[in-house]
Amino acid sequence: MHVxxxxxxxxxxxxxxxxxxxxxxxxxxxxxxRLAQSALATSxxxxxxxxxxxxxxxxxVLLTHWRAQGEEIPVILLTARDAVAHRIKGLLAxxxxxxxxxxxxxxxxxxxxxxxxxxxxxxVDRIEHGGLSFTASxxxxxxxxxxxxxxxxxxxxxxxxxxxxxxxxxxxxxxxxVYGFETExxxxxxxxxxxxxxxxxxxxxxxxxxxxxYRLGKLAAxxxx
Amino acid sequence: MSLRLRLLAFxxxxxxxxxxxxxxxxxxxIRGELRAALDDRLAASARMVAGLVSQLPPSAAPVQGQRLxxxxxxxxxxxxxxxxxxxxxxxxxxxxxxxxxxxxxxxASGYGTYVFGGKPWRTYVLVQDGIRIxxxxxxxxxxxxxxDIALSAGLPFAVALVFSMVLLWFDxxxxxxxxxxxxMALAQRSLDDxxxxxxxxxxAELTPLMATIHHLLERVRGVIARERRFTDDAAHELRTxxxxxxxxxxVARLAVARPQAGEVLAxxxxxxxxxxxxxxxxxxxxxxxxxxxxQPEQVPTDHAEAGAAxxxxxxxxxxxxxxxxxxxxxQLQPGRxxxxxxxxxxxxxxxxxxxxxxxxxxxxxxxxxxxxxxxGNGRACFSVLDEGPGxxxxxxxQAPRRFWRRAAGAQxxxxxxxxxxxxxxxxxxxxxxxxxxxxxxxxxxLLVPMRER
Numbered sequence: 001m002h003v004x005x006x007x008x009x010x011x012x013x014x015x016x017x018x019x020x021x022x023x024x025x026x027x028x029x030x031x032x033x034r035l036a037q038s039a040l041a042t043s044x045x046x047x048x049x050x051x052x053x054x055x056x057x058x059x060x061v062l063l064t065h066w067r068a069q070g071e072e073i074p075v076i077l078l079t080a081r082d083a084v085a086h087r088i089k090g091l092l093a094x095x096x097x098x099x100x101x102x103x104x105x106x107x108x109x110x111x112x113x114x115x116x117x118x119x120x121x122x123x124v125d126r127i128e129h130g131g132l133s134f135t136a137s138x139x140x141x142x143x144x145x146x147x148x149x150x151x152x153x154x155x156x157x158x159x160x161x162x163x164x165x166x167x168x169x170x171x172x173x174x175x176x177x178v179y180g181f182e183t184e185x186x187x188x189x190x191x192x193x194x195x196x197x198x199x200x201x202x203x204x205x206x207x208x209x210x211x212x213x214y215r216l217g218k219l220a221a222x223x224x225x
Numbered sequence: 226m227s228l229r230l231r232l233l234a235f236x237x238x239x240x241x242x243x244x245x246x247x248x249x250x251x252x253x254x255i256r257g258e259l260r261a262a263l264d265d266r267l268a269a270s271a272r273m274v275a276g277l278v279s280q281l282p283p284s285a286a287p288v289q290g291q292r293l294x295x296x297x298x299x300x301x302x303x304x305x306x307x308x309x310x311x312x313x314x315x316x317x318x319x320x321x322x323x324x325x326x327x328x329x330x331x332x333a334s335g336y337g338t339y340v341f342g343g344k345p346w347r348t349y350v351l352v353q354d355g356i357r358i359x360x361x362x363x364x365x366x367x368x369x370x371x372x373d374i375a376l377s378a379g380l381p382f383a384v385a386l387v388f389s390m391v392l393l394w395f396d397x398x399x400x401x402x403x404x405x406x407x408x409m410a411l412a413q414r415s416l417d418d419x420x421x422x423x424x425x426x427x428x429a430e431l432t433p434l435m436a437t438i439h440h441l442l443e444r445v446r447g448v449i450a451r452e453r454r455f456t457d458d459a460a461h462e463l464r465t466x467x468x469x470x471x472x473x474x475x476v477a478r479l480a481v482a483r484p485q486a487g488e489v490l491a492x493x494x495x496x497x498x499x500x501x502x503x504x505x506x507x508x509x510x511x512x513x514x515x516x517x518x519x520q521p522e523q524v525p526t527d528h529a530e531a532g533a534a535x536x537x538x539x540x541x542x543x544x545x546x547x548x549x550x551x552x553x554x555x556q557l558q559p560g561r562x563x564x565x566x567x568x569x570x571x572x573x574x575x576x577x578x579x580x581x582x583x584x585x586x587x588x589x590x591x592x593x594x595x596x597x598x599x600x601g602n603g604r605a606c607f608s609v610l611d612e613g614p615g616x617x618x619x620x621x622x623q624a625p626r627r628f629w630r631r632a633a634g635a636q637x638x639x640x641x642x643x644x645x646x647x648x649x650x651x652x653x654x655x656x657x658x659x660x661x662x663x664x665x666x667x668x669x670x671l672l673v674p675m676r677e678r
Contacts, residue, residue, distance in 0.1 A: 012468050015493070022479040080465050082460040
């Protein structure tokens with residue numbers, strides 16, 4: 001899951017980034033509404049954690065702007081302000097959820113997963129695809145009932161593919177989902193992870209769409225077929 | 226006592242007194258008139274009897290004990306009459322008298338008042354052609370008559386008075402209705418009602434009261450809004466570092482459970498530490514501000530010395546800031562020692578906050594100057610000058626507000642520094658001015674009243 005964190009307080013942002021990464025999520029952090037705008041324009045994010053008190057623009061104004069533009073990314077608001085009016089305004093402006101600071105990191109992660117699940121039309125945490133069963137929140141995968149050992153990057157890649165089963169995702173989009181804005185990424189890093197996934201889950205798990213990118217492949221439902 | 230009762234008492238007592246005096250006056254007047262009229266009747270009756278007696282033929286002249294029919298006529302009116310024959314001044318013989326006559330032989334001529342048989346009588350004696358005619362009527366009968374008149378005139382008056390009290394009671398109630406309407410409108414308001422008071426029709430006398438109430442409500446609303454903003458801001462300022470601490474501690478807990486996460490753990494703990502320091506700083510500033518606001522204005526018991534306070538503030542700031550090496554101290558007219566009308570600890574606190582701001586918001590390579598001047602108007606001038614980005618005119622105006630921070634820039638201050646300086650200045654007759662420097666940066670000027678030692 002590729003998370004965009006918009007938070008102006010560096011100390012708080014540092015904690016959230018470290019925490020989400022430890023939970024296996026890919027996080028990019030920006031500290032202003034302007035940077036959030038350009039991050040969203042240039043990269044593929046699954047979900048956004050938005051602080052309401054930004055230095056250059058109110059978070060609600062930014063959110064309203066996004067929604068007016070047709071941006072559908074699920075947004076969870078963070079606010080340290082007491083007034084209920086703030087939260088109501090945020091939800092009315094198009095937020096999907098909010099959390100009051102100080103919050104519990106585990107709860108934030110759980111809510112992120114729940115929001116994403118709802119956004120992709122699922123009601124349970126587990127994604128079933130052929131013989132593959134994937135728990136979105138923990139990243140645990142089983143193939144025909146047998147657990148499969150995946151690395152953090154592989155999980156991120158598989159999650160990205162499973163969340164958009166019909167969509168063709170470019171190598172750049174997948175790289176963002178796996179690495180975020182990390183700059184020192186080998187150009188063929190996604191290829192390598194796709195290769196590993198195919199080795200662990202079967203060659204059909206990822207389908208290459210030549211010249212465009214990758215798509216979730218068709219997996220046989222039963223073992224040995 | 227209710228306004229209604231009070232009004233009723235005032236008006237009621239005044240009305241009763243006024244009408245009482247008028248009634249008394251009328252009563253006295255009527256009594257005088259009545260006496261005169263009854264006296265006149267005595268005299269007229271006497272003259273009538275005299276006229277009749279003189280016209281009687283000598284043969285018909287009354288003799289002793291004889292009843293004269295005409296006297297019975299007089300007696301019907303409640304009068305007593307005696308007709309006597311005179312020789313010289315002496316009554317020779319009573320010729321006739323009415324039945325109830327008390328014996329009027331000894332009464333003097335003209336009007337007189339006598340007591341016969343324990344009852345007061347009014348008498349009139351007329352002497353004409355050797356015949357003496359004495360007329361009398363009873364004074365107590367007269368008084369009864371007077372009492373009857375007073376009673377029949379006074380009763381309607383008393384009834385009217387009672388009715389006017391009742392009318393007054395209702396009319397005052399009606400007159401006070403606008404006040405009751407205002408009371409109801411005020412009573413129905415909740416404390417955080419944002420709407421203005423609904424338009425109430427009030428008489429001209431109550432318009433100023435309404436205006437005052439509106440004005441007061443406006444001010445109360447302002448104060449509530451300010452306090453609400455303050456608690457909201459305070460919640461934000463306290464929760465943000467708390468969030469940082471909590472999040473980093475949770476990261477640390479997650480990191481402990483994982484192999485090779487030593488670096489993450491160390492980073493998380495150090496960040497949590499930073500969060501604690503920030504929370505502590507904000508809390509200290511908030512408490513200081515609360516103490517300043519809670520204190521009544523008072524005459525300081527200790528007086529700051531300008532140079533010493535400045536040096537103390539700079540020492541404090543040096544201990545807290547890594548870049549405090551760029552502090553420059555300028556004291557113009559250093560030879561003179563002034564005593565400031567401000568407690569030393571507060572002056573140090575104010576200067577420390579100004580220096581802290583200047584160091585925080587200006588580039589680490591530029592100097593920050595603390596300058597003391599004596600412009601000569603009985604005030605010492607402390608200036609803190611930096612070469613940072615400065616503030617616009619609007620920002621300079623807003624800056625002393627609690628939790629105000631410049632919108633842009635990554636600052637770590639509590640947003641309370643200038644509020645504290647401003648609160649100190651306000652309480653001790655000082656003045657805080659924020660000015661734009663000619664070239665670049667901000668000048669914070671604190672003017673403190675002083676006297677030379």
